[in-house]
Amino acid sequence: xxxxxxxxxxxxxxxxxxxxxxxxxxxxxxxxxKKALLDSITAQLNEDLTGTLKIEKMxxxxxxxxxGISVTLKNxxxxxxxxxxxxxxxxxxxxAFVSVDLFSLLxxxxxxxxxxxxxxxxxxFTDSQGYTNTDLFKKATxxxxxxxxxxxxxxxxxxxxxxxxxxxxxxxxxxDFNIASFKGKINxxxxxxxxxxxxxxxxNRLEFNTNRGSFMKNTRVKADLDMSFDTQTxxxxxxxxxxxxxxxxxxxGGKFSLGKDQSDFALDIKTPGITxxxxxxxxxxxxxxxxx
Numbered sequence: 001x002x003x004x005x006x007x008x009x010x011x012x013x014x015x016x017x018x019x020x021x022x023x024x025x026x027x028x029x030x031x032x033x034k035k036a037l038l039d040s041i042t043a044q045l046n047e048d049l050t051g052t053l054k055i056e057k058m059x060x061x062x063x064x065x066x067x068g069i070s071v072t073l074k075n076x077x078x079x080x081x082x083x084x085x086x087x088x089x090x091x092x093x094x095x096a097f098v099s100v101d102l103f104s105l106l107x108x109x110x111x112x113x114x115x116x117x118x119x120x121x122x123x124x125f126t127d128s129q130g131y132t133n134t135d136l137f138k139k140a141t142x143x144x145x146x147x148x149x150x151x152x153x154x155x156x157x158x159x160x161x162x163x164x165x166x167x168x169x170x171x172x173x174x175x176d177f178n179i180a181s182f183k184g185k186i187n188x189x190x191x192x193x194x195x196x197x198x199x200x201x202x203x204n205r206l207e208f209n210t211n212r213g214s215f216m217k218n219t220r221v222k223a224d225l226d227m228s229f230d231t232q233t234x235x236x237x238x239x240x241x242x243x244x245x246x247x248x249x250x251x252x253g254g255k256f257s258l259g260k261d262q263s264d265f266a267l268d269i270k271t272p273g274i275t276x277x278x279x280x281x282x283x284x285x286x287x288x289x290x291x292x
Contacts, residue, residue: 051080051090051136070099076120080136086125090133093120093162114156126168157184172211176204192231198224208265213285219246234259240268246281248274 042055056075078091099114126132159182166175184197200222205214223243229236240253254267280288 049078049136051078051083051133053078070097072097076117078136080133082131082133086127086133088123088125088133088167089121090124090136091117091120091122093117095119099156112154114158115154116158116160117162118160119162121163121165124166126170128169130170155186155188157186158182172207172209174205174207174210176206178202178204192229194226194228196224196226215284216245216282219281221245223252229258233257240270246278248278 042053054077055073058074059072073096074094076091076093076096077089079089083089095118097116097118098112100112124132124134159179162179162182164175164177164179166173168174178201180200180202182197182199182201184195186193186195201220203216203219203221206216207214221243223241225238225243226241227236227238234257236256236258238252238254238256240251243250243252245252248271251270252268254265257264
């Protein structure tokens, strides 16, 4: 074996050993400072909230985060200040895995990079007067905290076995999804953000007008999505892209106005072919009755 290869192998082994030893040392630190770390993570998550966030306990998820560090948060509940009036938790989950930036941990100010929520429910509620429980998220200057110091953003969000409900009593809208899996990556920019997501979800109800019934009721949707959000116009844009709805292939795109007093949307759906029976499963009950 050439001498330079032996030297390279030795350097590689030494480097790997240093990484492992350092990781074990940090893991030991996390294990012995669980309460302080939990307090720090809770404070960071609460930083942009006007409601309350409760986390029952935290356990290090060391293997899951290797070579970085991750922690498991148990029994998480997020509520807005008027929860006693409407009784809908914004978030209620059995478990969440949080990936912590390794270098921020060494500086004593842990910064969350990624978060994965398992076995829970997200409920975004707007009452008939226009109050929404998402008002608990403070309107802060993008990329800064209350001290004006630029902060890092969470850039990866995963949902596993999570029910998502969006109820707007003011606009008579009700959307209900059982998300088997959602893996999203977010890149922030001055005008908002761009994201990619891989999702597998069951549409329980998709009611743009609750008096007319649901589109796509009990329909499975699978897609790899590209999307963007503009913080000035509060618009979510989804360019035309492939999506599997039920048993059929579609191209779907749309634009949705998500401002507090806005509900406009445009949706473009195309398919190369679909049977009448499958098409009926995606339509409103009144339309289905007319097709029979």
